[in-house]
Every structure is written in C-alpha cells, then in structure tokens.
Amino acid sequence: MFPNSIVRTRTGLYRLYSTLKAQHVEINGVKYTTNPKICNVTDSIINLTDKALHLKESHPVGILRDLIEKKLNSIDKSFKTFNNFRPVVTTMENFDSLGFPKDHPGRSKSDTYYINETHLLRTHTSAHELECFQRIKNNIDGSKAGFLISADVYRRDEIDKTHYPVFHQMEGATIWKRTEAKDGSKEPTHIVKIRDDIKSVEDQLKKENVKITVSDDTLPLKEDNPKQEYMTDLEVDLCSQHLKRSIELVVSEVFNKKITSMVESKSNDIPKQLKVRWINAYFPWTAPSWEIEVWWQGEWLELCGCGLIRQDVLLKAGYKPSETIGWAFGLGLDRIAMLLFEIPDIRLLWTSDERFLKQFSKGSISSFKPYSKHPGSFRDVAFWLPMDKPDVHQVHENDLMEIIRNIAGDLVESVKLVDDFTHPKTGRKSLCYRINYQSMDRNLTNAEVNALQDTVCSKLVEEYGVRLR
Ligand code: PHE
Numbered sequence: 001m002f003p004n005s006i007v008r009t010r011t012g013l014y015r016l017y018s019t020l021k022a023q024h025v026e027i028n029g030v031k032y033t034t035n036p037k038i039c040n041v042t043d044s045i046i047n048l049t050d051k052a053l054h055l056k057e058s059h060p061v062g063i064l065r066d067l068i069e070k071k072l073n074s075i076d077k078s079f080k081t082f083n084n085f086r087p088v089v090t091t092m093e094n095f096d097s098l099g100f101p102k103d104h105p106g107r108s109k110s111d112t113y114y115i116n117e118t119h120l121l122r123t124h125t126s127a128h129e130l131e132c133f134q135r136i137k138n139n140i141d142g143s144k145a146g147f148l149i150s151a152d153v154y155r156r157d158e159i160d161k162t163h164y165p166v167f168h169q170m171e172g173a174t175i176w177k178r179t180e181a182k183d184g185s186k187e188p189t190h191i192v193k194i195r196d197d198i199k200s201v202e203d204q205l206k207k208e209n210v211k212i213t214v215s216d217d218t219l220p221l222k223e224d225n226p227k228q229e230y231m232t233d234l235e236v237d238l239c240s241q242h243l244k245r246s247i248e249l250v251v252s253e254v255f256n257k258k259i260t261s262m263v264e265s266k267s268n269d270i271p272k273q274l275k276v277r278w279i280n281a282y283f284p285w286t287a288p289s290w291e292i293e294v295w296w297q298g299e300w301l302e303l304c305g306c307g308l309i310r311q312d313v314l315l316k317a318g319y320k321p322s323e324t325i326g327w328a329f330g331l332g333l334d335r336i337a338m339l340l341f342e343i344p345d346i347r348l349l350w351t352s353d354e355r356f357l358k359q360f361s362k363g364s365i366s367s368f369k370p371y372s373k374h375p376g377s378f379r380d381v382a383f384w385l386p387m388d389k390p391d392v393h394q395v396h397e398n399d400l401m402e403i404i405r406n407i408a409g410d411l412v413e414s415v416k417l418v419d420d421f422t423h424p425k426t427g428r429k430s431l432c433y434r435i436n437y438q439s440m441d442r443n444l445t446n447a448e449v450n451a452l453q454d455t456v457c458s459k460l461v462e463e464y465g466v467r468l469r
Pocket of ligand 1: 286
C-alpha cells in the first residue's frame with residue numbers, strides 16, 4: 001500500500017522515503033496528514049498500535065506491569081497510574097520537552113517512525129512525563145506525589161529473537177515538595193519525610209526471600225555525572241537513596257517471583273543471591289543519571305534507566321522554581337517478561353495463538369511450554385550496491401529490515417548480515433543477508449517461502465537499485 005522510492009539528499013546519501021499515495025494515515029481513529037518525504041510508518045506498524053498488550057491482564061506483559069505497579073503502590077499508594085496514552089506524540093513531547101539536543105541520534109529517521117515533521121510514534125514513555133507532572137500537581141499537597149505510565153513504544157530496529165519494532169515501557173516518578181525548616185526543628189519537614197519514605201522502602205526490601213546484593217561505584221558523584229545546582233547535597237543523597245531503593249525493590253520483587261517459580265518447578269541453577277549494580281548514565285532530562293543491571297544466568301542485564309529529574313522539566317510542567325525535587329525511571333517490560341515467563345522469541349508476545357495465550361493467567365508467573373517447533377527456512381539475498389551509493393548499507397540497514405518486515409511480517413525470525421565484501425579492483429561493494437523464515441504457529445511451505453523471498457528481492461532492486469548476485 002505504501003510504495004517507497006529513493007531520494008537523494010543534500011549530503012549525497014540515498015534515503016528510502018515513503019512516497020505515500022495516501023496523504024493521510026489513520027492511527028487509533030485519528031487521521032494525520034503525512035509528509036511523504038518524512039513519513040516512514042508502514043501498515044504493519046500501524047496494525048500494532050491498538051494491541052495494548054500491557055493492558056491485557058493475562059498476557060505476560062500485562063501480568064508484569066500489574067506486578068510492578070502493585071509492588072510500588074504497596075507502600076503508600078502514591079503512584080497515580082496512566083496506562084492509556086496513545087502512541088502518536090509530538091516531537092515536542094518526545095524530545096524537546098526533555099531537552100534532547102537538535103542533533104541527538106534518537107531523533108533520526110532511521111531509528112524513529114515519523115508521520116510528519118511534528119508527529120511520530122513515541123520512542124519512550126518519557127514522552128508523557130511533562131503531562132503527568134502537570135496532572136499530579138494537585139496531589140503533591142500531601143508533600144509527595146508520583147505516577148506510573150505504561151505504554152507501547154516504537155523504534156526502528158534489526159530483526160531477531162529479542163528485537164521487535166514495538167515494545168513496552170513503564171515510566172515512574174516521585175516528587176516531594178520542599179519546605180523551610182520550622183523554628184526549633186533541626187531539619188525541614190520534607191527531609192524528615194524523605195528519610196521516612198526511604199525507611200519504608202527498606203522495610204519492604206527486607207521482607208524479600210532472596211536478598212539483593214548491591215554494588216554501587218557511582219558514589220560519590222563525579223563531574224561527569226553531576227548534581228543540579230538547585231538541590232542541596234543532602235537532598236541529592238536522600239532522593240537518590242529513595243530512587244535506588246525503590247528500583248531495587250522492583251528488581252527484587254520480579255526476580256524473587258521468578259526464583260519462587262523456579263523452586264516450584266524444581267529447576268536447576270536456582271540463584272542463591274541476587275546481584276545488582278549501579279552504573280553512571282546520561283539522559284538529557286535527569287541529573288545525575290544511572291542505570292541498574294542485574295546478574296542473571298551469567299551476564300549483566302540492563303534493566304532500567306533513571307535519575308533525578310531536571311528542574312527544567314518541572315518548571316515546564318508549571319511548578320515554581322525550586323519548589324520540588326524528585327526522580328524518574330524508565331523500564332523495558334518485554335525483555336523482563338521474556339525472562340520471567342521463559343519466552344524464547346519476542347514475536348510470541350504478539351501472537352494471537354490460543355496455545356500461547358492460554359498458558360498465562362493474571363497474577364501468576366509460569367514458564368512457557370513450547371507447543372511445537374516449526375522448522376525455519378533460510379534464504380540468502382546477495383547483491384551489489386550501486387557504485388554511486390556506497391553508503392546505503394551503513395545508513396539504512398533499518399530500512400532494509402523494514403522492507404522485509406513489511407513483506408513477511410512475523411514470518412521472519414531473523415535477518416543477519418553474513419557477508420560484506422568489497423571487490424579489490426572495482427571497489428564495488430556486495431552484501432549478503434541471511435533471512436530465516438519461520439512461523440511460530442504453523443509449517444511454511446517451500447513455495448510460500450520462495451514467494452516471500454522473490455518479493456523481498458524485487459523490492460530491494462526496486463527500492464535500492466541493487467544488482468542481485
Ligand atoms: N526513557 C529512557 C529510555 O528509554 C529511560 C529513562 C526514563 C531514563 C526516565 C531516565 C528517566 O531509555
């Protein structure tokens with residue numbers, strides 16, 4: 001439905017632009033006028049925008065969302081939940097409001113799905129932070145307020161077992177209203193309150209079966225991850241403790257649930273301790289910023305980015321200067337769900353096959369039992385890049401992925417570059433990609449795979465002007 005064409009940009013690189021015949025797309029019932037030079041959303045992506053897996057209470061993503069929400073709200077119910085935001089947002093919401101520099105790579109069209117200059121499919125739930133800070137403004141009278149946002153997010157990416165162009169994130173934030181020290185008392189009330197809040201989270205942490213061992217060499221803060229001027233050292237220290245203990249609580253809840261289910265199913269290699277570590281990070285709208293990683297089955301898994309929210313965001317949300325301090329985090333749900341429920345292929349999260357969906361039920365963590373393994377079928381596509389376009393590969397691998405995904409959808413398991421060769425005499429460059437066609441639900445026939453492969457090949461010739469080998 002959306003034919004594409006190659007347009008030469010001023011920098012001389014060839015870009016794959018969608019030349020939408022239709023000048024409009026409809027997403028979640030809203031019609032948007034597209035800019036054909038910018039628009040790179042495809043039918044297959046638009047079809048995913050109303051799935052809302054995070055709201056399905058018996059779906060692994062929905063079960064995990066619910067588990068984390070309940071845990072975080074088990075202490076004082078201070079998090080207001082926002083789970084119905086639609087995926088189309090403005091560049092202002094997704095980037096500008098958060099202080100993304102104009103040349104930040106996250107803004108590029110090879111990574112992000114754009115509809116026109118001003119509208120895109122959100123790349124993270126942080127796109128709704130500003131609005132949520134505005135919406136909890138009246139809740140902060142009780143000196144503390146927070147929110148949790150869960151939603152589907154979109155990023156153009158490669159195709160394999162752990163990457164899908166849509167996944168789910170949960171965003172969380174807490175803010176405290178600052179107060180002056182009252183006469184006669186040593187500490188302002190908000191400091192006393194944050195200390196109490198930290199204690200409450202620590203008490204919860206102590207109740208977990210398997211205790212978490214935390215290493216944190218991000219402290220003391222250094223100049224590459226500095227604090228904000230407007231906060232005192234004590235506030236930074238307390239806010240970060242509350243943030244870090246809250247995230248650790250989420251991590252220990254999730255992994256303890258997993259360990260319990262491993263014990264019940266008498267699995268091998270049940271971990272006796274949970275190791276996590278804090279590392280420095282950078283996000284334009286938090287300072288300082290960190291990430292947490294957990295040691296799981298022999299590797300460090302990145303779980304969550306976070307930091308102390310920049311005053312700028314709070315000012316934009318209508319708070320008075322120096323009125324509030326707080327933190328925010330963002331966590332990817334799909335990879336954690338795959339690990340918890342032992343789901344080997346990310347496409348399964350999107351299947352409507354009852355053999356998958358029937359295996360899960362609200363509030364319980366169980367291991368997925370593969371119903372059958374349908375064989376994969378490999379096909380190689382090898383081609384010479386046009387001589388005058390040597391950079392096509394480096395710049396546009398995601399476009400190639402998109403072409404394949406648009407033709408074969410969830411019937412592609414993975415696409416891998418298997419050969420990259422430059423002819424020594426002519427300087428001509430050739431690439432070979434190996435596509436694994438495999439359905440999760442049924443056997444594919446040879447004829448069907450051949451037809452898909454033929455379409456992919458001719459699309460590549462048409463879109464890229466490549467010469468097949
Ligand atoms: N939005 C960030 C991401 O997608 C995560 C994040 C959220 C970091 C909130 C800091 C604060 O990577």
